Amino acid sequence: MIEPRVLKGFRDYLPQTMIPKKEIIYKLEKTFESFGFVPIDTPALEYTEILLGKGSGETDKQIYRFLDHGKRDVALRFDLTVPLARFVSEHYNELIFPFKRYHVAPVWRGENTQKGRYREFYQCDFDILGSNSTNADLEILLVIKNGFDVINAGDYIININNRKILNLLLEKLGLQDKYMEILRIIDKIYKIGYGKVLEELTGVGIEIEKTKQLLSNLNLTESSNSFAIQGDDIFKFLSKLKNELGNDIKPINDLEFIFKSFERMDILKNFALNPAITRGLDYYTGIVFESFISDRMEFGSVCSGGRYDNLTGLYSKNPVSGVGASFGLDRLLALMEDKSLIKNSQTKTDILIFNLSDDIETNSFYMTLATYFRENGLNTEVVYEKQKIGNQFKLAEKKGINYIIIAGEEEIKEKKFNLKNILTGVEQKLLTKEEISIIVKGK
Amino acid sequence: MIEPRVLKGFRDYLPQTMIPKKEIIYKLEKTFESFGFVPIDTPALEYTEILLGKGSGETDKQIYRFLDHGKRDVALRFDLTVPLARFVSEHYNELIFPFKRYHVAPVWRGENTQKGRYREFYQCDFDILGSNSTNADLEILLVIKNGFDVINAGDYIININNRKILNLLLEKLGLQDKYMEILRIIDKIYKIGYGKVLEELTGVGIEIEKTKQLLSNLNLTESSNSFAIQGDDIFKFLSKLKNELGNDIKPINDLEFIFKSFERMDILKNFALNPAITRGLDYYTGIVFESFISDRMEFGSVCSGGRYDNLTGLYSKNPVSGVGASFGLDRLLALMEDKSLIKNSQTKTDILIFNLSDDIETNSFYMTLATYFRENGLNTEVVYEKQKIGNQFKLAEKKGINYIIIAGEEEIKEKKFNLKNILTGVEQKLLTKEEISIIVKGK
Numbered sequence: 001m002i003e004p005r006v007l008k009g010f011r012d013y014l015p016q017t018m019i020p021k022k023e024i025i026y027k028l029e030k031t032f033e034s035f036g037f038v039p040i041d042t043p044a045l046e047y048t049e050i051l052l053g054k055g056s057g058e059t060d061k062q063i064y065r066f067l068d069h070g071k072r073d074v075a076l077r078f079d080l081t082v083p084l085a086r087f088v089s090e091h092y093n094e095l096i097f098p099f100k101r102y103h104v105a106p107v108w109r110g111e112n113t114q115k116g117r118y119r120e121f122y123q124c125d126f127d128i129l130g131s132n133s134t135n136a137d138l139e140i141l142l143v144i145k146n147g148f149d150v151i152n153a154g155d156y157i158i159n160i161n162n163r164k165i166l167n168l169l170l171e172k173l174g175l176q177d178k179y180m181e182i183l184r185i186i187d188k189i190y191k192i193g194y195g196k197v198l199e200e201l202t203g204v205g206i207e208i209e210k211t212k213q214l215l216s217n218l219n220l221t222e223s224s225n226s227f228a229i230q231g232d233d234i235f236k237f238l239s240k241l242k243n244e245l246g247n248d249i250k251p252i253n254d255l256e257f258i259f260k261s262f263e264r265m266d267i268l269k270n271f272a273l274n275p276a277i278t279r280g281l282d283y284y285t286g287i288v289f290e291s292f293i294s295d296r297m298e299f300g301s302v303c304s305g306g307r308y309d310n311l312t313g314l315y316s317k318n319p320v321s322g323v324g325a326s327f328g329l330d331r332l333l334a335l336m337e338d339k340s341l342i343k344n345s346q347t348k349t350d351i352l353i354f355n356l357s358d359d360i361e362t363n364s365f366y367m368t369l370a371t372y373f374r375e376n377g378l379n380t381e382v383v384y385e386k387q388k389i390g391n392q393f394k395l396a397e398k399k400g401i402n403y404i405i406i407a408g409e410e411e412i413k414e415k416k417f418n419l420k421n422i423l424t425g426v427e428q429k430l431l432t433k434e435e436i437s438i439i440v441k442g443k
Numbered sequence: 444m445i446e447p448r449v450l451k452g453f454r455d456y457l458p459q460t461m462i463p464k465k466e467i468i469y470k471l472e473k474t475f476e477s478f479g480f481v482p483i484d485t486p487a488l489e490y491t492e493i494l495l496g497k498g499s500g501e502t503d504k505q506i507y508r509f510l511d512h513g514k515r516d517v518a519l520r521f522d523l524t525v526p527l528a529r530f531v532s533e534h535y536n537e538l539i540f541p542f543k544r545y546h547v548a549p550v551w552r553g554e555n556t557q558k559g560r561y562r563e564f565y566q567c568d569f570d571i572l573g574s575n576s577t578n579a580d581l582e583i584l585l586v587i588k589n590g591f592d593v594i595n596a597g598d599y600i601i602n603i604n605n606r607k608i609l610n611l612l613l614e615k616l617g618l619q620d621k622y623m624e625i626l627r628i629i630d631k632i633y634k635i636g637y638g639k640v641l642e643e644l645t646g647v648g649i650e651i652e653k654t655k656q657l658l659s660n661l662n663l664t665e666s667s668n669s670f671a672i673q674g675d676d677i678f679k680f681l682s683k684l685k686n687e688l689g690n691d692i693k694p695i696n697d698l699e700f701i702f703k704s705f706e707r708m709d710i711l712k713n714f715a716l717n718p719a720i721t722r723g724l725d726y727y728t729g730i731v732f733e734s735f736i737s738d739r740m741e742f743g744s745v746c747s748g749g750r751y752d753n754l755t756g757l758y759s760k761n762p763v764s765g766v767g768a769s770f771g772l773d774r775l776l777a778l779m780e781d782k783s784l785i786k787n788s789q790t791k792t793d794i795l796i797f798n799l800s801d802d803i804e805t806n807s808f809y810m811t812l813a814t815y816f817r818e819n820g821l822n823t824e825v826v827y828e829k830q831k832i833g834n835q836f837k838l839a840e841k842k843g844i845n846y847i848i849i850a851g852e853e854e855i856k857e858k859k860f861n862l863k864n865i866l867t868g869v870e871q872k873l874l875t876k877e878e879i880s881i882i883v884k885g886k
Contacts, residue, residue: 002496004533004758006486007517012530014537015481015544022482034817036792036824038458039465043449043563044487044519044549045507053445064488066509069553074450076487087455090447094457096789096841098827101458106487110512120486133827135806142810146817257803264807265814315447346539349479360700363578364707367585371708374477374589381479384541384576398539 009119089316097130127324159274164251228272452562532759540573570767602717607694671715
């Protein structure tokens with residue numbers, strides 16, 4: 001006998017976790033489509049050369065890589081961004097730009113496992129390619145907002161920053177050559193605090209006065225612990241930046257355009273300008289964002305992204321820039337479970353029809369009745385075999401099916417049935433199938 | 444520069460193929476759920492030992508197998524049945540039986556590529572585990588019927604057989620030791636014809652008279668070329684079998700129960716009894732089925748399955764039997780494309796709002812208008828940047844978006860807009876957003 005087990009860092013999805021996962025994916029996909037995004041898919045396996053083109057040393061170590069039957073050096077994708085770059089380069093002439101695609105699919109990384117981290121996990125990406133318009137940035141942010149609205153995991157805040165502002169401030173201080181280094185230190189401010197950031201920045205060789213001025217210009221102060229700027233303060237902060245950097249600076253104007261639009265659309269309360277959010281990754285070049293569920297900040301960002309230049313540089317002479325983001329599905333699910341927002345149910349069935357007699361005639365009647373409910377949008381099961389009523393009740397309770405229908409000889413003749421709500425214990429007698437349909441739908 | 448390309452036998456899904464694929468998957472999943480099936484998921488990678496436990500030499504050669512970072516012998520799943528057996532054994536005590544699960548996911552086989560065959564493809568499985576009831580067989584067949592009804596690929600016929608009948612006939616002829624050999628020869632009758640089957644069977648060492656009697660008992664005659672028995676002939680054939688084998692034979696009674704039920708449910712025309720369908724695979728032990736779209740028989744079966752005993756034998760002491768089937772998604776898609784039933788569209792967008800002025804005020808108005816349509820279930824895009832009207836028309840046409848809204852200063856002030864149907868060329872002036880919503884929904 002072989003011991004049935006999954007690989008370390010992998011997991012099965014039982015119905016009670018797969019049902020809510022699929023529901024969240026469906027809601028997000030409908031949201032993407034409501035903005036005109038369309039789905040694509042790419043292979044799980046690609047040439048290693050293609051996947052590692054942009055990889056850092058860290059990715060190299062984590063990638064599942066091997067020789068296939070044809071001795072090709074292949075690997076499982078570790079994200080959906082590199083395959084997208086390859087896809088857009090390869091199909092450049094078949095796509096209509098701006099190209100708005102979403103892709104919900106598993107990726108694989110052989111990293112060390114820890115609580116809540118798996119070697120196979122889903123990414124849920126959406127990007128707009130081939131547009132430099134600020135409206136594309138704005139749209140990605142609206143998608144994130146609508147996504148949170150349909151997921152319904154509680155109050156949320158979408159933090160926005162533009163990396164170019166840090167760049168401009170550094171230029172003014174003559175520190176632009178230390179851009180990525182400084183950016184990564186600032187990115188850690190939530191973890192290590194203001195004091196430690198100040199220390200690390202001076203450690204890099206920046207004068208303490210310049211450091212303090214930089215952080216002050218970014219509204220990162222010792223007394224603050226949130227760094228997120230909200231409401232009217234956003235426009236005050238942008239005015240201050242204009243005083244510092246000049247009146248017609250595009251990155252500042254873009255942020256103003258975005259936040260003024262939110263104000264006019266009456267959704268400003270869902271957003272913050274946050275100069276502490278820089279995203280550690282190399283490839284972002286403009287706007288960046290991270291989003292949090294307000295009463296579960298400790299779960300980290302559940303939707304992040306930003307604008308990047310020349311995604312396709314490695315594979316094509318046609319440079320394609322874009323802006324996009326990704327919902328952290330597994331993190332979101334864990335968070336919603338923590339908030340008891342996930343119904344831990346093994347069923348999606350609305351009605352269970354009891355089996356009181358399994359001769360062909362009665363059985364066919366049950367099956368036809370079930371067909372009627374299914375056609376009316378109600379998930380319906382029939383107990384397969386005649387058995388004690390008590391056992392049939394137990395089955396409904398174990399599965400968690402709310403409504404049961406009991407129909408014996410008399411009821412079938414009259415075409416009126418008894419409906420029982422298992423949750424409330426309420427039983428209604430002699431209902432037509434039409435009446436039952438209305439009651440169960442109204443649940 | 445790295446050449447952007449996919450591995451041989453793999454492919455990208457562009458929006459125009461991914462949109463219909465996702466729609467078919469969604470319709471099938473809703474069908475499965477309407478019968479009380481629930482989704483599960485298992486890892487793409489498993490221990491090779493687990494996957495090859497049941498494998499034949501053929502599978503060994505096709506499997507993508509390698510050593511992972513921890514020197515574990517791992518492989519990509521080549522079907523969803525072996526992982527299901529492992530899953531049910533591992534989670535036996537967490538599941539409620541009868542356990543009805545569906546699983547739509549990719550599998551990988553490094554087989555030689557040919558037209559329409561890929562090394563990565565989707566399986567779309569649904570099974571009922573832990574029930575020996577004929578009602579479970581009946582239900583799987585009803586799911587197949589409803590699946591074809593929602594996919595809407597044309598008239599279909601679901602062929603049913605029970606392998607045990609062949610077994611009983613062979614026992615009577617004293618040929619039961621040649622069961623699998625004979626079964627596989629009969630399975631080829633559509634390919635090689637009656638004469639060749641007769642030849643091969645006598646080649647196995649069966650007397651010509653016994654062979655002819657066997658084939659005659661199975662209604663496989665030289666003059667027939669369909670072998671599918673339909674309507675009243677089904678019950679005549681079953682009577683003949685009873686005369687041959689006896690009056691209370693379970694496999695015959697089961698078939699009678701199933702077809703009588705279909706007759707009572709008024710869906711008999713979608714089904715056939717077909718003694719020529721045996722399925723080549725080892726593991727089926729009872730009812731088997733294959734389904735065809737009537738005007739595209741040459742595509743082969745697009746939904747097949749059957750009943751099996753002791754799925755979990757390799758991994759567990761708890762024997763679990765079941766019945767299930769699988770829709771061939773890729774084959775179905777190819778068939779529907781062949782019948783021009785697939786809308787070759789790169790968009791799911793209903794409305795495109797033109798951009799006549801991109802100041803914050805007007806832009807926010809467009810965005811808010813788009814939000815209204817999205818909330819009313821209409822997928823809506825806004826052109827990102829102000830540009831020539833002609834270019835905006837071109838974008839709508841290239842994407843294939845049916846409705847466009849043109850709203851300039853005057854229209855925005857009046858909150859009445861011009862709606863143009865690109866397909867018909869009809870333009871309606873000064874409509875409220877509510878009126879537009881009704882018109883576009885009614886499309």
